[in-house]
Amino acid sequence: MHLTDEEQRMREGVEGPATAAAMDLLVRYGEALGAERLCRVRNVAGTMTQPSPVKRKLVEEGGWAKSFSVINLDCDDDIPIPRMKVPTCQLQSGFGPDSIDIVPYPPENVELQTDGEAYFGAHGVNILSTCTPYQVGNLPVRGEHVAWMESSAVVYANSVLGARTNCEGTASTGAASLTGRVPYWGNHLDGERYGDALFQVDVATETFQDWGMLGYFVGDVVQEGKPVITGDALGFPELADLKHFGAATATAGGVELFHIPGITPEAATIEQAFGGRAAPEPVHFGERERRWAYDALNSQGESDEVDFVLLGCPHASIDQLQRAAAALEGKRLNPGTELWIMTPRALRTIADASGYTQVIERAGGRVLTDSCPAMSKAAPSGTRVFATDSAKQVHYLPAILGIEGWFGTLEECVDAAVTGRWRGELR
Structure with missing residues (x-):
């Protein structure tokens, strides 16, 4: 694969061992794909802070530098990690501090993630903590080459924004963040679009x-x-x-x-x-x-007794939060049913200022950020049947958590949250 002089210098370690490891990974990746060269990117959306047992072990052994080296660069060496070379953001992660005493999710994971955010924030990562970075300021322009993870974000970037990215992974986005490069193949090519x-x-x-x-x-x-x-x-x-x-x-x-x-x-x-x-x-x-x-989409629902309603997958827009608040105005949730609405941190701030969060919480619902039940494998304790307006969540969550699922409209989901019963139908 052809490398420019600048790329060759990065591979030889002129910009440090982490950048050299990143370039080595990209060369191996590109050659496996049959790419002839790399292309420049100036926008990376990846994941560094998401808690996991492996990540915890690596952090205990050598700090977040060790974790990034192994998981994001495929490198076992103990090397210092420099600031990101190009604008980079953290996508959705585990549940954050606003989930404590609400979500059955390990507090030690929240603590680990918060520590990781401090480390990577100091290394130039924008902690957006959402699967919808385009809703909170990360908007590549048409024709711009980017390196994004997260299937729903990738298809939006390519299709709606006209940016160019393949569905990248943890390691390729990690390498791209330190080099500003990804293999030039797939959706980066005119003829493949x-x-x-x-x-x-x-x-x-x-x-x-x-x-x-x-x-x-x-x-x-x-x-x-x-x-x-x-x-x-x-x-x-x-x-x-x-x-x-x-x-x-x-x-x-x-x-x-x-x-x-x-x-x-x-x-x-x-x-x-x-x-x-x-x-x-x-x-x-x-x-x-x-x-x-x-x-x-409704093939995994049998019982009409709903004990959990989930909205906001992909993360809810501010308009969706407004509509949810309007649908819940003056209502109270069924005592045996919980309602969670997932949204980016930045939009939670707007929802708070606009009064939407207060309306939702008065009804008994919760506005949560950073993650989702499928990502963090967490739902209200004892959940057997959930309802959602998201095709993605109703496809994945029953298999992940072993529960039943119903798919319907926002109004049907709110009705289920208030009555504890599923009464949705195709109209």
Whole structure:
């Protein structure tokens, strides 16, 4: 793989042993992928502070430098870690201090994570602690090469923002943060960003739930393909809709890039979406396919007695928090049902100032940050049945925690939280 003079100097240790280890990792990674060279990135979204037994052991042995070296650089040497070379942020992590006495999550994990945040903050990492960095100020521009983890963030960055990233991992983002480089392959290449499947939407798709069901169907069909979505029945989506749609495509499949001609930035027309090639025969999404998606997402629910309701996956936007507060105004949760709403720390601050948090808490709900039940493998003690408006969470959480799950609208989830019963249906 070709290296520039600057990259060769980094590999030879001119910028220190950690940067040399990072460049060595990127060369091995790029050669395995068949990449001919590296490309510059100036925006990295990875994870360093998420607690785990392995991470705790490494920190006890050699501090956070040891943890970063082994986990984020694939290097067993004891080496000092410099400040990040390019802007880097911490994505979602474990539950934070606001979860203590609410979430059955080890306090020692909260303590370890808080210590890690202090270390990495001092090394140039922005502690955003969210799966939606684009909601709290990390907004790469169209065409910018970035190195991001987190499937729902990657598909949003590529598709909605028009940035360029593959779905990176802990080690590749760690190496990118010290070098400002990643292998030039996949979604970084012009020719790899065109669509390869066409979907014709024949049924009204306007609500948050609609976009989640459409995304789940599309992801199941294309798997790791690049779908192009069209149809007069498509409504005009807002941020939360595209967030839900992309997360659902990445959950049911492995979609990292989609096009909605006239809405997403890289394709104003179907012709542009396919790079001038003939579009394939469309896959239709009508009433039958919509029913399939709804039934698939509700296939892990049997009992209608709901003891946990989860909102905010991917992390809730401020508009979603406002709507949740409005739906809960003047209501009280069922004594046997808990409601958690997950959101970024920065948006929790806005929700506090706007009064949304107070309304939610008066009803008996909780606004929590940093993590989610699937990431931290934690739900209210004794949870047997949960309900959510997230296609991603209802897909993963039953398998992770061994519980039943229901998928519906915000209003149906609030009703379940207030009554303790699931009464959702496809409308």
